[in-house]
Every structure is written in C-alpha cells, then in structure tokens.
Amino acid sequence: MxxxxxxxxxxxxxxxxxxxxxxxxxxxxxxxxxxxxxxxxxxxxxxxxxxxxxxxxxxxxxxxxxxxxxxxxxxxxxxxxxxxxxxxxxxLKNSEASTIFDLLIALNEFKLTELVEHIQSHLIDNNSSWLRLNFSRIYQISFDNENFKALQQFCNDILAKHPRMIFNSDDFDKLQESTLITLLKRDDLPMDESEIWDKVILWGKAKTPDLSSNMEEWTDDNFKSLKTTLQHCLPLIRYFQIPSKDILIKIKPYHSILEKSIWDDILAKHLAPDIPIISPILPPRKKVTIQLPLRKTSIITPSSSILTLQHVAEISSWIDRYSTIYDATEIPYEFKLLLRGSRDGFTGKVFHRLCSNIPDTVVVVKINSTNEILGGYNPLVWKVSNAEYGEYATTDDSFIFSLKNGNMDQSILSRVKNTSNAICYGSISYGPWFSNCDFGMGKYPNFTPKEWRCTKGDYEKHIRNSSGWFSIDEFEVFKIRKL
Structure with a gap:
C-alpha cells in the first residue's frame, strides 16, 4: 500500500x-x-x-x-x-494575458519544459483575442523557440487565412529577418505578389540606415545598401506572378537592387514571352479559398435582435486592431448570445447569473427613440465586488463604441486610455461598467431596470452626443469565440 x-x-x-x-x-x-x-x-x-x-x-x-x-x-x-x-x-487566477505570455517565455528559459505545453494551451484556449492583438510579437517569439509548437500552429492557422494581420501590423518593420524569410517561403500566403513586394520594400527601407524618404535623392550607394539588406528576401519573391502594370509602377523603380539576370528575365517574360527564361521560377502562391458559407449563418448564435453581420464584422476588426473592416465572409469570431434583456431580464442579478466569470464578452444596447446602438468589449471577466467603492481591473484592450445605424453615418470607436480603470466591478445590483462612468448599467440607489449611463472619463471619446443617464429598449451580451 x-x-x-x-x-x-x-x-x-x-x-x-x-x-x-x-x-x-x-x-x-x-x-x-x-x-x-x-x-x-x-x-x-x-x-x-x-x-x-x-x-x-x-x-x-x-x-x-x-x-x-x-x-x-x-x-x-x-x-x-x-x-x-x-x-x-x-x-493563473486574475493574471493578465501579457503576464502569462511572459511567464511562458521565462519557463522556457528556466528549462521548466513540463509546463510550457500547458501554458501554451491555456493562452490559446483562454486568451486567443490577446494573441491576435499582439500577433506580430507572438509570431516572432514562437518561431524563435522550438518548444512553442502549439503557438506556432496557432499562428500558422491564422496566417493561412489572414496574413495581413502581420503584414499590416504597426510593428511589421521590426520583424527579424529570419521571421520575414519564413513568411516569404510560404506557398499559401493569400496575398497578391505585388502587395508582398511592397511590404518587403517597406521592411527593407526601415532596416537600411540613411535612406532619404525621397527616392529621387538616393545615390547608387543607397540602392546598394538596400540590396544588401534584402539579399536573402529578394530571391523569395514570385516575380513572374506580378502583372505588367505593377512591374512598371512598383518593380522598375527598384530594378537596380535585383540581379541583372532576374531583371532581364522579368522584362523578357512581359515583352517577349516566347524567349526562354534562365532564372528560377518559383511556383505561384496557393490562394486557398476559405469556405465559410456553412458557418456564415451561425456567426451570431442565436441571431441578434440588435447586431447585423456587418456590425459583427466591424467589432471583430476592432478586437483584432485590424486597419480595415473584415469582409462578412472572413469574420474570425463566433458571437454566442449569453443574455437578452427582453428574454432574460434587465437587472444586474440576471447579468451576473448569466455572464459573470466569462472572458471575452461584447455588451450592446439599443435605444429605439434615437436608433442608437451602443456597446463595449471586455477581454476580461465580469464579477461581483463586495468592496465598498467597487474595484477596477486593468487591460489595454477594452473599448466602447457606437455603431453605424439609421441616422448614424459613422461608427465611433473609443479605446481605453486609463488602462488601470478599464473595467469596474460593483455589487450584484450593478451590471457591466466600462470604467465607473464611461458606459454602464446600474443607477444607485434604486437600480431601475433599463437605466444606463454614458459620459467621458477613462476612454478616449464620447460615444453619445449627450452625457448622463438614459433608457434602453434592448440589451444583449455575447461571448466571442475564435473560429
């Protein structure tokens, strides 16, 4: 025994x-x-x-x-x-995703490999939104560490569908050369080759010192420096898949950084296609068509009485900090309905019973008299606080918004600026609060159902034309999940 x-x-x-x-x-x-x-x-x-x-x-x-x-x-x-x-x-209770990721890196350094796989799974299962928001950093670090296989697969799955998450990121020009080369070697990047060329040139300029922003001022030495910077990247461009117009507009100004034989073959291919080409011809990239029709109708489950598919595409783009709005066929999230006021009730107790302790939620309300749709995204959980004056949770990724609808020609996005006050937790009578004033539910002391408040405090912009309390007609909360 x-x-x-x-x-x-x-x-x-x-x-x-x-x-x-x-x-x-x-x-x-x-x-x-x-x-x-x-x-x-x-x-x-x-x-x-x-x-x-x-x-x-x-x-x-x-x-x-x-x-x-x-x-x-x-x-x-x-x-x-x-x-x-x-x-x-x-x-990991109450730990920010950024802390958990730093923990993963440290565990790997301290050779505590038995935990590395578990922490990767935790991040992917519980913090996928944060991983997307910091995609460039996650991609680069994961491929620099052979033990991060799960994160590498997570990144590869995203890149196969949404390569612009890294190519259009603000820190693209900070990528290590080895990381960029890994990307360029992929045959399944669903991007036009001329666009890939633009990004490679952008990266090369950022990595090459003393280059004027005006190309007309460049010397031969400047072009030679750029060629040296890109010497391992240029052979990976699929030049013979770039249309003639882009050859003239995009490639020709930089033709001196190419090997003479490649430039000669590019010209021959477009001017005299019957002449044999001696340069290696890389295969076209496989633009895999993502088949989404079957899931398209279930992006919002069940259907929302407030949000349209276009609204969901816009909110998803904001979550991923994507510079353009997702096409409705490329929305990478499912919005699963947790609460509907007209079905479940409008009180704080109902909200906490159905939504507490669930991360990655989107809250939306509808005001029929003005046709306004207001809402917010919380990557953290909601919970009840027994502290006398409530308590705050810190995040860089929450935001509130007003969606284009009716007389609203443009949506308004307002990201958190005072991150330490991003989310506010109160008693069970309070509903969701983005800071303690910017947007939320629960008017002390009566806590009248359907009473919400909106002012400008800890978030960047006001999402309404007026400040103070107002009445809503519908209220929904969604759990978002990566598809």
Whole structure:
C-alpha cells in the first residue's frame, strides 16, 4: 500500500519558501528601483530546474550564500515560477494575458519544459483575442523557440487565412529577418505578389540606415545598401506572378537592387514571352479559398435582435486592431448570445447569473427613440465586488463604441486610455461598467431596470452626443469565440 499526500507536501515546501528557513541562495530579480530579493535553497533549485543546476555549479559563495542576479525578469513572473519550483502549483487566477505570455517565455528559459505545453494551451484556449492583438510579437517569439509548437500552429492557422494581420501590423518593420524569410517561403500566403513586394520594400527601407524618404535623392550607394539588406528576401519573391502594370509602377523603380539576370528575365517574360527564361521560377502562391458559407449563418448564435453581420464584422476588426473592416465572409469570431434583456431580464442579478466569470464578452444596447446602438468589449471577466467603492481591473484592450445605424453615418470607436480603470466591478445590483462612468448599467440607489449611463472619463471619446443617464429598449451580451 502507498499513500500520496501531495497537497500537504506542496504546502510545506511553499511555507519553507515563505519563511526562508536556512536559505543559502539569494536571487536578485528586477533592476533599478524595482528589485526584490528571493531567499531560497540550493538543493531545491538544483533538483527542480536544469537552468539553476547549471548556474549553481559555477556560482561563487560569499559568506556561505550564493548570490544570483536576474535583471531581465519581472518580479511578478518570477514569483509564480519560484512558487511552482517549491510547491508544484501554478496559479493563473486574475493574471493578465501579457503576464502569462511572459511567464511562458521565462519557463522556457528556466528549462521548466513540463509546463510550457500547458501554458501554451491555456493562452490559446483562454486568451486567443490577446494573441491576435499582439500577433506580430507572438509570431516572432514562437518561431524563435522550438518548444512553442502549439503557438506556432496557432499562428500558422491564422496566417493561412489572414496574413495581413502581420503584414499590416504597426510593428511589421521590426520583424527579424529570419521571421520575414519564413513568411516569404510560404506557398499559401493569400496575398497578391505585388502587395508582398511592397511590404518587403517597406521592411527593407526601415532596416537600411540613411535612406532619404525621397527616392529621387538616393545615390547608387543607397540602392546598394538596400540590396544588401534584402539579399536573402529578394530571391523569395514570385516575380513572374506580378502583372505588367505593377512591374512598371512598383518593380522598375527598384530594378537596380535585383540581379541583372532576374531583371532581364522579368522584362523578357512581359515583352517577349516566347524567349526562354534562365532564372528560377518559383511556383505561384496557393490562394486557398476559405469556405465559410456553412458557418456564415451561425456567426451570431442565436441571431441578434440588435447586431447585423456587418456590425459583427466591424467589432471583430476592432478586437483584432485590424486597419480595415473584415469582409462578412472572413469574420474570425463566433458571437454566442449569453443574455437578452427582453428574454432574460434587465437587472444586474440576471447579468451576473448569466455572464459573470466569462472572458471575452461584447455588451450592446439599443435605444429605439434615437436608433442608437451602443456597446463595449471586455477581454476580461465580469464579477461581483463586495468592496465598498467597487474595484477596477486593468487591460489595454477594452473599448466602447457606437455603431453605424439609421441616422448614424459613422461608427465611433473609443479605446481605453486609463488602462488601470478599464473595467469596474460593483455589487450584484450593478451590471457591466466600462470604467465607473464611461458606459454602464446600474443607477444607485434604486437600480431601475433599463437605466444606463454614458459620459467621458477613462476612454478616449464620447460615444453619445449627450452625457448622463438614459433608457434602453434592448440589451444583449455575447461571448466571442475564435473560429
């Protein structure tokens, strides 16, 4: 017979970490004014982490204590890791997606590979919206680490459908060359080759110093510098798939950065197509047609009494920080109805019963008298707070909006600016609140159903022409899920 009392063992070792009894290692984490010292035990570090085993074998003791420094790690992340090393438990409750991703990177560095796969799955299952919002960074880091196979597959699945998420991102020009080369080697990029050329030139200019924004001022040395920058990327362009007009307008101004034989063959292909070409001809990229008709009718399940498919496309584009609105056939999310006021009720209690503790939700209300559709997106969960003055949750990704409808010619998007006050939690009588004033439900002390408030505070813009309380006619909450 064998008895396993692992919970008690975990608690005992966690207590040993907290009371630091007979410690012989001090780890300094952070830098400058944000530093914390962790007093730990070499025997536990040696046995539980290959990273620390290697560090300890070469460490020098001072007064019988080993000192280690980790200046490039956050205190919050290292606290999670050291507690896992001692107690075998990782708690991600209330952790921001950015913290969890930093944790994944640190776990990989500390060679705690048994957790890497689990954390990747957690991010993909619970924080896919955040992964999309930070796609360029996620893509680059995941392909720089061979242990991040699940994230690599997640990125590949997205790129096969939405390559512009990385090519149109604000930090595209910060991509490492190896990452760009991996992209250019793909045969399944559903983009026109001339557009890919534009992006490669844009990246090359950003990586080449001392280039004037006016090409007419460029010298031969400038073109040679750009050619050197792009020497590993240019052979991966499918030049013979670019139409004549784009050859003239886009390629010709840069023809001096191409090998002479390639430029000659490009001209020959368009001017004398019967003449044999000696340059290697890469196959056309496979523009896979994404078959969406079967799911198109179930993007909103069940159908909404407020939102149209065009509204959902616009909200989805905002969630992904996409520069243009998704085509209705390319919406990457399902909107699953959690609550409808006319069906379930308009009170805070109903809201929390049906929507609390569910991340990635979109809240929308309809005002019949003005034809307004107002709403907001919360990537975090909703919950009840018993604090006297409520409490706030921090996120960079929430936003509120007014949708184009009736007399509204243009939608209004208002992203959070004071991120520490992004989401407000109150008593069970309150409904959803974006900050404590910008947009929300629950008028103290009577909490009259259908009473909502909208002002300008912690978000960028006002989404109504007037401030204060107003009455709504319908109210819906959706859980969004990646398709």
């Amino acid at each position: 064998s008895v396993k009392i692992l919970d008690q063992l975990s608690q005992d070792f966690t207590q040993l970490l907290e009371n630091a009894y007979d410690y012989n290692v001090v780890i300094e984490v952070g830098e400058q004014q944000n530093i914390k010292f962790f007093k730990v035990h070499s025997a536990i570090l040696y046995q539980r982490s290959l990273y620390f085993r290697q560090k300890l074998t070469s460490a020098i003791k001072k007064n019988n204590v080993i000192e280690l420094k980790l200046p490039n790690h956050s205190i919050k992340v290292f606290d999670i890791i050291i507690r896992y090393i001692y107690g075998g438990v990782v708690s």
